[in-house]
Amino acid sequence: MTPVPTPGQTVGPFFHYALPYDGDTELVPRGAAGAVRLHGTVRDGAGAPVPDAILELWQADAAGEVVQQAGSLHRDGWTFTGFGRSATDAAGRYGFTTLSPGAVPGGSAPFFAITVFARGLLHRLFTRAYLPGASDAFLDGLDTERRSTLLAVADESGFRFDVRLQGEDETVFLDFGDE
Amino acid sequence: MADSMTGLQPQDAIDTEMQVISESYAAGDGVETQPRRDYAPYRSSRLRHPTKDLQQADPEGIELWAPVFGARDVGELESDLTIQKGGEPVGERMVVTGRVLDGEGRPVRHQLVEVWQANAGGRYIHQRDQHPAALDPHFTGMGRCLTDADGTYRFTTIKPGPYPWKNHHNAWRPAHIHFSLFGTDFTQRLVTQMYFPGDPLFDRDPIYQSIVDPRARERLVAAYDHDVTQHEWATGYRWDIVLTGSHRTPVEQDTAEEAHA
Numbered sequence: 001m002t003p004v005p006t007p008g009q010t011v012g013p014f015f016h017y018a019l020p021y022d023g024d025t026e027l028v029p030r031g032a033a034g035a036v037r038l039h040g041t042v043r044d045g046a047g048a049p050v051p052d053a054i055l056e057l058w059q060a061d062a063a064g065e066v067v068q069q070a071g072s073l074h075r076d077g078w079t080f081t082g083f084g085r086s087a088t089d090a091a092g093r094y095g096f097t098t099l100s101p102g103a104v105p106g107g108s109a110p111f112f113a114i115t116v117f118a119r120g121l122l123h124r125l126f127t128r129a130y131l132p133g134a135s136d137a138f139l140d141g142l143d144t145e146r147r148s149t150l151l152a153v154a155d156e157s158g159f160r161f162d163v164r165l166q167g168e169d170e171t172v173f174l175d176f177g178d179e
Numbered sequence: 180m181a182d183s184m185t186g187l188q189p190q191d192a193i194d195t196e197m198q199v200i201s202e203s204y205a206a207g208d209g210v211e212t213q214p215r216r217d218y219a220p221y222r223s224s225r226l227r228h229p230t231k232d233l234q235q236a237d238p239e240g241i242e243l244w245a246p247v248f249g250a251r252d253v254g255e256l257e258s259d260l261t262i263q264k265g266g267e268p269v270g271e272r273m274v275v276t277g278r279v280l281d282g283e284g285r286p287v288r289h290q291l292v293e294v295w296q297a298n299a300g301g302r303y304i305h306q307r308d309q310h311p312a313a314l315d316p317h318f319t320g321m322g323r324c325l326t327d328a329d330g331t332y333r334f335t336t337i338k339p340g341p342y343p344w345k346n347h348h349n350a351w352r353p354a355h356i357h358f359s360l361f362g363t364d365f366t367q368r369l370v371t372q373m374y375f376p377g378d379p380l381f382d383r384d385p386i387y388q389s390i391v392d393p394r395a396r397e398r399l400v401a402a403y404d405h406d407v408t409q410h411e412w413a414t415g416y417r418w419d420i421v422l423t424g425s426h427r428t429p430v431e432q433d434t435a436e437e438a439h440a
Contacts, residue, residue, distance in 0.1 A: 003284050003421040006398050007213050007390045009372040012357060014303040018321040019294030019359065035409030045226035058365050060241050070249030070277065073291075073323075083246035104240045113241050114397050115368050122214040124370055137407075138236060146234075165227050175233035176242070176366040178282075178423035 005178070008124060011117040013052050016087060020054070022087040024074045025059070027103055028100040036158030038112055038129065039095030042088050044120075045166030049092025053118035055163070057084045057096050064102030064110060067150075100131065100158075109134035112152075116163060126175040131162040146172050182348040190383055191438045193347045194399025197388045198333045204391040208377045211392045220385035222346050242365040248291040248325060253418035259322035260294075260336040261317075268318035270337035272289025272413040275373070275401060280331040281362055282424025293359040294334055295321040301340030301354075335413065341380055353387060360420055367422040375416070393423055 011019075015039050038057065042050040058153045059082050061067050072083040086094035101110040111128040130139065132154045134135050152159035164171050181188050197220050204211070216228035278285040283318055297303045297320060300312040304319055318337060326332050339354045355372040362368070374387065381387055383395075390396035399419075407415025 002282065003280060004395075004398070005282060005423050006371060006420045007395050008369055009214060009226075009357075009389075009399070010386060011370050013307055014297075014305045015295060015357070016307055017319065018293060018357070019302075027416065045230070050227065050228070056368070058241055058246060066241055066244045068244065068247045071246050071251050072203075072246055072248065074253075081246060082241070084415060089358075101241075108239055110240070110267055114363050115365075118227055118242035120221070120225075120227035121219065122218060122224055122386070124368060125216075125229065126366070126368075137336070138239075142234070143225065146231075146253050166230055166420055170229055170231050172231075173229050174233045174236040176238045178366060179233060 002159075010119060010122050011054060012077060013119040015054060020085060020087050021073055024043045025052045025094075025096050026075070027082065027084045027096060028080060030097050034099050036100050037095055038098055038159050038161060039093065039157070040076065040160050040162040041092045042094065042116070042118070042163045043092060047151065047167070049088070050118055050165065051088055051090045051092055052092070053092070053121070054087040055094045056115040057086070057098065058082060058113045058115075060100065060101045060104065060135060064104045085148055097132075107136060109136040109139065111114060111150075112140060112161070114161075116165075118165070121165065125165075126176070127163070127171055128175050128179070129159070132159070142172065185345075185348050187345065187347050187348040187350075190350070193220050193264065193350075193385060194383065197385060198390060201388070211390070212395045215326070215391060218385065218389040223391055224389070238364065238366050243359050243427050245363050245365055245367065248361075249289070251322045252327050255289065256282060258322055258332075258334050258439040260320060260322045260334065263319050266318040266336050268298065268315050270315075270340075272335070273416060273417045274333065274335050274340050274407050274409065274413045275356065276331060276333040276407055277401075277420060278419040279326050279332060279360060279368065279420050279422065280330060281422050284326070284421075287317055287326055287362050287422065288328050289325050290361050290363075291323065292326060292334070293321070293323050294356050296339040296356040297342050299337050299340050301342030303342075306341070313341070316322070316361060338375070338414070341367065341378075346385060351380050351383070353378040353384050358420065362422040362425065364425050366426060369420070369422055371420075372399060373403075373418050376400055376403060401411040410416040
């Protein structure tokens with residue numbers, strides 16, 4: 001018999017001394033060749049910043065390869081592991097220093113895979129931050145307005161990707177058939 | 180009516196809301212296995228749940244894989260929460276162990292498990308927890324380990340206490356340990372809470388009750404296990420965790436397991 005999945009629960013308000021770690025937001029050192037910022041603000045249904053969310057980033061490297069290397073929790077300064085975490089600050093902002101994910105085979109647009117956790121959010125949410133102007137079969141299948149919530153916006157430091165948990169400009173969150 | 184001192188609603192009002200939802204669920208014929216993100220009795224959820232349907236998507240590329248963690252990420256001693264601060268923490272020493280399985284019942288091998296919890300008095304070492312219970316100088320309440328080749332994790336810790344929160348007047352969380360889990364795919368990522376058998380606060384807690392199916396929420400309750408209990412040392416609890424299924428093909432799965440061997 002297939003086992004039934006264990007339910008999720010909110011990350012709560014007290015994760016800050018457990019989940020964040022030194023170097024969690026720096027997938028590459030600041031100033032490294034090709035380093036970009038991926039950053040944004042998490043907002044709730046009233047448009048207020050969410051100061052107790054934590055985002056996880058999981059992504060391919062600059063060549064579009066999936067990396068299977070340990071070391072995300074204790075970075076050695078040169079191995080790109082593709083994983084990071086960023087708790088939001090008092091203004092609801094998160095930010096990573098990372099590489100732009102490279103093109104992947106098969107014609108799909110590359111993206112940053114993102115998991116959102118927060119106090120008040122009872123079960124994690126998945127989304128994707130695509131590079132500005134991205135287009136592929138998945139994106140083209142979405143309403144134009146909804147699609148725009150998955151597209152990062154280029155800025156002076158790299159990419160801005162805001163997350164709206166609820167409301168008119170609510171981010172597109174994903175169900176991989178497991179919900 | 181809201182409490183005149185705190186301005187918060189009474190437990191009875193929350194209980195009534197939860198009861199209505201529970202009865203409505205029981206009257207239907209659906210089976211839910213996860214919490215509802217839209218669960219008004221948990222007040223903080225009201226502005227923090229999506230109101231639009233989640234977008235169906237086939238996992239692709241990076242989503243078919245999970246980050247890898249290894250010995251360089253997690254020290255051997257990080258799974259013992261009773262030895263981190265140079266002295267014995269106060270409280271009931273306990274061992275909690277179990278297996279992490281994927282949706283097909285296969286062990287999730289050599290993968291990261293993280294835990295965090297309040298101390299025996301129900302106090303977190305967090306600046307936002309300022310309720311009048313003692314901090315324990317010998318307890319931080321966070322730990323990590325990697326599952327073994329059988330998917331087994333094991334922590335030594337102190338049984339956490341229940342604690343008050345401000346969802347409503349006289350709101351108390353049942354004692355719990357937060358768990359963070361990874362599978363072999365990005366899509367299996369799970370953060371949840373483990374509870375203890377027979378907690379009198381279950382029926383009054385909107386976070387636990389947000390899992391509206393009674394059998395589903397019981398999956399978060401550990402079992403006391405006398406075989407895990409250690410003579411003159413620690414009580415023992417067992418709790419297995421099942422993630423959603425892997426979306427990778429068997430060939431890719433085998434390759435990943437060989438890479439870890």
